[in-house]
Amino acid sequence: MPSDPLVAQHVLEFPGGYTRSTGPVVGRFLTELRERRIVGVRTSEGGVLVPPLEYDPATGEPVTGEYVEVGPAGTVTTWTWVEEPLDTHPVDVPFAWALIALDGADTALVHAVVPEHPKAMRTGMRVRPVWREQPTGHITDIRHFAPEVTKIVSPVRAEYRLRAGGSLAVFLAGVERGVLLGGRCERCAKVYVPYRTFCPECGGPIPDTLELPDTGTITTFAINNLPDPRAPEVPFVSAYILLDGADLPMIALVAGVPAHEVRQGMRVRAVWVPESERTASMANIRWFAPTGEPDVELS
Amino acid sequence: MREVAIVAFAQTRHTDHDTGLSEPELILPVINEVKERTGLTRFGFTCSGSCDYLAGAPFSFVSALDALAAWPPISESHVEMDAAWALYEAWVRLQHGDIDSALVYGFGKTSLGDLRTIMTLQLDPYYLAPLGLDQLSYAGLQAAALGAERAELDEIVRRSRADGRANPYALDLPDPEGDGLVAPPITDGAAAVVLAAGDLATRLTSTPAYIRGLAHRIEPHYLGMRDLARSASAADAARAAGVGKGPVEVAELHAQFAHEEIILREALELTGDTLINPSGGPLAANPVMATGLIRVGEAARRILDGRNHRTVAHAAGGPCLQHNLVTVLEG
Numbered sequence: 001m002p003s004d005p006l007v008a009q010h011v012l013e014f015p016g017g018y019t020r021s022t023g024p025v026v027g028r029f030l031t032e033l034r035e036r037r038i039v040g041v042r043t044s045e046g047g048v049l050v051p052p053l054e055y056d057p058a059t060g061e062p063v064t065g066e067y068v069e070v071g072p073a074g075t076v077t078t079w080t081w082v083e084e085p086l087d088t089h090p091v092d093v094p095f096a097w098a099l100i101a102l103d104g105a106d107t108a109l110v111h112a113v114v115p116e117h118p119k120a121m122r123t124g125m126r127v128r129p130v131w132r133e134q135p136t137g138h139i140t141d142i143r144h145f146a147p148e149v150t151k152i153v154s155p156v157r158a159e160y161r162l163r164a165g166g167s168l169a170v171f172l173a174g175v176e177r178g179v180l181l182g183g184r185c186e187r188c189a190k191v192y193v194p195y196r197t198f199c200p201e202c203g204g205p206i207p208d209t210l211e212l213p214d215t216g217t218i219t220t221f222a223i224n225n226l227p228d229p230r231a232p233e234v235p236f237v238s239a240y241i242l243l244d245g246a247d248l249p250m251i252a253l254v255a256g257v258p259a260h261e262v263r264q265g266m267r268v269r270a271v272w273v274p275e276s277e278r279t280a281s282m283a284n285i286r287w288f289a290p291t292g293e294p295d296v297e298l299s
Numbered sequence: 300m301r302e303v304a305i306v307a308f309a310q311t312r313h314t315d316h317d318t319g320l321s322e323p324e325l326i327l328p329v330i331n332e333v334k335e336r337t338g339l340t341r342f343g344f345t346c347s348g349s350c351d352y353l354a355g356a357p358f359s360f361v362s363a364l365d366a367l368a369a370w371p372p373i374s375e376s377h378v379e380m381d382a383a384w385a386l387y388e389a390w391v392r393l394q395h396g397d398i399d400s401a402l403v404y405g406f407g408k409t410s411l412g413d414l415r416t417i418m419t420l421q422l423d424p425y426y427l428a429p430l431g432l433d434q435l436s437y438a439g440l441q442a443a444a445l446g447a448e449r450a451e452l453d454e455i456v457r458r459s460r461a462d463g464r465a466n467p468y469a470l471d472l473p474d475p476e477g478d479g480l481v482a483p484p485i486t487d488g489a490a491a492v493v494l495a496a497g498d499l500a501t502r503l504t505s506t507p508a509y510i511r512g513l514a515h516r517i518e519p520h521y522l523g524m525r526d527l528a529r530s531a532s533a534a535d536a537a538r539a540a541g542v543g544k545g546p547v548e549v550a551e552l553h554a555q556f557a558h559e560e561i562i563l564r565e566a567l568e569l570t571g572d573t574l575i576n577p578s579g580g581p582l583a584a585n586p587v588m589a590t591g592l593i594r595v596g597e598a599a600r601r602i603l604d605g606r607n608h609r610t611v612a613h614a615a616g617g618p619c620l621q622h623n624l625v626t627v628l629e630g
Contacts, residue, residue: 080439
């Protein structure tokens with residue numbers, strides 16, 4: 001209540017609600033609604049009015065006594081979004097008011113549509129009524145309309161147990177010490193990192209490991225807008241980094257620089273976790289960060 | 300058809316808040332102003348437009364009679380519609396030929412309640428009102444059906460409010476911000492018009508604004524049974540009133556939302572040569588139930604002042620421009 005003594009609250013209300021006769025046509029519609037059916041009435045011109053009226057608004061002629069079941073599905077022809085529903089609105093979540101052309105009707109019904117997401121709301125979308133649990137013969141027996149099912153979500157999950165052995169175990173043992181191990185092909189002299197025991201290009205053996213520096217150059221990169229548990233934030237950058245002395249790049253995260261400033265030829269250095277936290281895992285390298293050196297011209 | 304002219308128009312300096320004036324107190328100054336302008340103290344007929352739901356009190360138009368000096372008894376009527384329809388009734392009454400003058404007035408205080416949901420009470424009680432469909436919601440549906448460009452809508456609001464700031468009777472409103480539907484402002488106000496027939500018109504003013512055409516048309520109430528992107532009833536009323544029989548210098552349109560102006564310009568077939576709502580229109584002051592009459596008054600004032608020769612006024616009622624009245628005025 002306002003505290004100003006010259007201001008008073010005034011309420012206009014019909015206690016218990018105002019009783020209205022429905023008449024035969026509106027009454028039939030509401031009675032069918034109570035049975036969870038939506039009906040229209042046929043006009044003398046042959047059209048179907050939904051919701052039914054006693055007279056055809058187009059001609060002024062009385063409608064026929066023929067009731068036609070329509071819907072329950074329909075198509076949204078016009079809609080407007082309500083971000084903040086009023087207490088008097090049919091639902092208490094953001095929704096759309098819509099004109100819905102129910103299947104078999106020649107006019108559109110005004111009602112609420114609750115899509116899964118505001119961006120899913122479309123003219124032309126197919127919707128179906130969501131009914132109140134205990135219909136009473138009222139336009140709000142339809143709680144609201146909801147989109148027809150056009151997709152489902154299928155969970156997919158399988159568990160595996162992986163063991164790092166062979167050349168990968170050698171590489172990770174280096175990472176545990178804070179060293180990136182690669183190897184030079186005896187036959188073609190290409191340097192690969194991570195370390196591998198044979199050259200994928202010429203097939204030559206790579207008997208020995210070669211320590212590579214943790215600095216390199218970005219050759220190409222992608223800005224990612226979906227979150228990843230390893231990345232510090234969204235958007236984040238994943239990049240191909242050509243370590244100094246290597247002939248092929250390795251993939252890693254880039255951080256410490258706004259995503260839009262990352263560029264090809266940028267010089268970067270690995271950011272390692274503190275020594276006490278190191279394990280035989282690539283998690284030892286948080287990401288690569290710019291060194292501040294001038295960019296490198298890529299060949 | 301008897302020639303009938305508007306010979307005087309007055310309106311309050313509208314406010315965006317409740318000043319605490321009672322309705323008779325709000326009306327009295329404008330009634331007195333048109334009485335002084337015309338020198339008339341009694342009228343052959345009096346008709347008003349108002350809506351009890353605005354104040355939430357029954358028969359508020361009866362207490363409004365206190366502002367009229369209704370003794371000895373006067374011949375009086377009322378419409379629960381915008382007072383532009385009271386003007387229509389008075390015009391019809393003057394056609395009977397036995398009286399020569401009529402007083403028309405309208406008033407509304409939208410500051411007292413929540414206009415957005417009070418407007419729900421005008422809707423069909425079976426299919427629409429129980430959904431709680433409110434003023435902004437049904438206007439939003441019509442805006443969506445039209446699908447006008449945001450920039451065009453913003454420009455209408457910007458122009459209306461700029462014109463309103465130059466109009467001492469309208470509200471002082473800033474340019475619109477944001478990208479939502481711009482609602483007409485909450486407004487308290489009143490307006491009055493005097494109609495005179497035959498020789499009386501030229502005896503009262505040298506520049507009467509003659510009503511050359513006056514017609515109203517209505518279309519189905521239910522929104523799903525009309526094409527909301529156009530106003531067939533406004534177009535019919537405009538044809539019946541003869542809007543197109545000559546150039547329209549000024550059109551005062553009862554467009555409470557920017558998209559309504561676009562729909563009405565098309566319905567009335569107005570061209571770029573017509574000045575739209577130089578008063579600022581309803582987007583600059585919207586004393587509901589007087590807003591339509593003010594359109595007629597503003598269009599008449601252009602002729603009474605000698606500034607224009609042929610103007611058009613439009614008034615609307617019901618959701619989404621359901622009911623439209625068009626007046627053609629000539630000097």
